Amino acid sequence: MSEAPIISIQNLKKYFKVYRKKPGLLGSIQSLWSREYEEVKAVDDVSFEIYPGEIVGFIGQNGAGKTTTLKVLSGLLYPTSGEVSVLGFNPWDRKPDFQRQFALVMGQKNQLWWDLPAMESFLLNKAIYEVPDAEFDKTLDKLVELLDVKDIINVQVRKLSLGQRMKCELIAALLHSPKVLFLDEPTIGLDVVMQKVLRDFIKAYNQEFKATIILTSHYMGDVKELCKRAIVIDHGQKIFDGDLQDIIDQFARNKILSLIMNDKINQKQLEKYGQLKEFEYPKATLLVPRAKAAKIAGQLLTDFSVADVNIEEPTIDAIIRELFLSQKKVH
Template sequence: MPIIRAEGLTKTYRVTQKQDGLLGAFKGLYRREYKEVRAVGDVSFSIEPGEMVAFLGPNGAGKTTTLKMLSGLIYPTSGSAEVLGFVPWRRDDAFRRQFSLVMGQKNQLWWPPPAADSFQLHREIYSLPKADFDRTLAELTELLGVEKLTRQAVRELSLGERMKMELIAALLHQPRLLLLDEPTIGLDVVAQVAIQKCLRDYHARRGVTMLLTSHYMRDIEALCDRVLVITHGTLVYDGPLSGITGMFGLSKLVRLQFAEGIPDDVDRFGEVTRREGPTVDLKVERSKVAEVLAAILDLHAVDDVSVTDPPLEQTIARVFQEGRPTHDAA
């Protein structure tokens, strides 16, 4: 039975259209113009227990809005969802007890007291037995290497240390589902890797289900086997990360090392993306790779040849811009 099931989730906002200038501001006092903005449209997917799934999409694609509907913070305009067996926006206590939400750009720890005080309050709110709480806290502080920082005022912690504390707060009640919205945003590479490692280790230990949004491909590659790509509020891909290239990649990268220097007419075989000594990179349409290679090998002496997919980030950037797959998902 899926831990998350979303069916046709749609969220439309009514936003005010501000008119320019002072006169416009006065007009707005008695007559306002509104526009309907569809943040998420007809999104359907399901996630099984224990999966680690990434939500990929450009800014404003609808990732966070979907996460917020799944965590019960906002009501959908239409569609339905079941998370951990509950309708999330009814916000049953039994539902809220079983999941956590971490937002990289927001703090849930109370400032300025030390994080340890926030954790104690957390224990009261979630009615956690003291022995369980102490054991989980010890496990998490050890996992994240912050045993000595919990008594330090939160405002005196670095951004990376604070995010570790946020993660601890989110995991103290041992949720079955963890929703993460940009958990590594603004962190340096060392802190990013530490957070990724913690999430991976925690998943290995507890089998918690994770749904993650991130702009950092490293997060996605390090953590998630499955990716949901959403652009302009619509889900355009649901499958393994490696499948994105097959689904969206129109071209291949052909690298050739010529025996007698790069021929002058090389650009008629494809788009030249790099030249270095006798080596050239050509972007060639996927369906024409064999034909192009045969033609080149027929005309020129080639010492070395390789055919690869273009970097994943390039493909994803193109998906974000175009928002449509090249053919239907399998």
């Protein structure tokens, strides 16, 4: 990648102080004069660069520091230390020229006016972001078409389903055609069908508008389908940055062998081939070391009468869990 990065973070740190209350009446009274504060390292020395047009998955458990990082990138949080540049701006300056070029969408917060049709919020954003009439109409038409919401943008937001609302939230956030998009759990609470619709939209938007997107999500499906690159963060520290495939290669120690047996066999007989995850005759699932998977499968085929055998990669969730577990051991 010869281009200059559009987002660059160097040694970013963001620490918070939180207060711990002791339980009970006594604890409450005690807290009147002495309070114990604890320093939480929400982001602890994180660096990365993101290039124009990338979709990057930001993965981490609750409280890992994902949202904090996004907030720093949006200029909402002042970093404790480190250097941050987004679109060539220091986000913290919160210059209107910068703000007009990015959008932050938070699945758990909404900007639409609850009691009015979404169209009213769109028009307000048009004024705030100073979008010219022609451009507004063009972008709106395009977004409405991509998300298929023509019939609902004039219905009061409170009468919309969660999925419909999220679609309108996205439109409101994208009307000014931001070059950089921060999506914080955009599919949270949505059903599987709607998650898929939104993913397809994000992909299409990225291609159509050449936008750079950072996405955080609990749903690995989102990340797997959208992002080639993933940054994994745990306890405020970056523990992985690279191709999603690399995570699989590095951390998926096992493969899954699914068997359908012809003959009745003993559970014990299978256990010597690998870690038995499930056994319900005639089906069995074994976890086997990656490197030996093919060999073990062959062994099983010769040792037993097997109707069907399948070698699969573990789910990405399981791999990430594995990754976090390996980190915990380090800590």
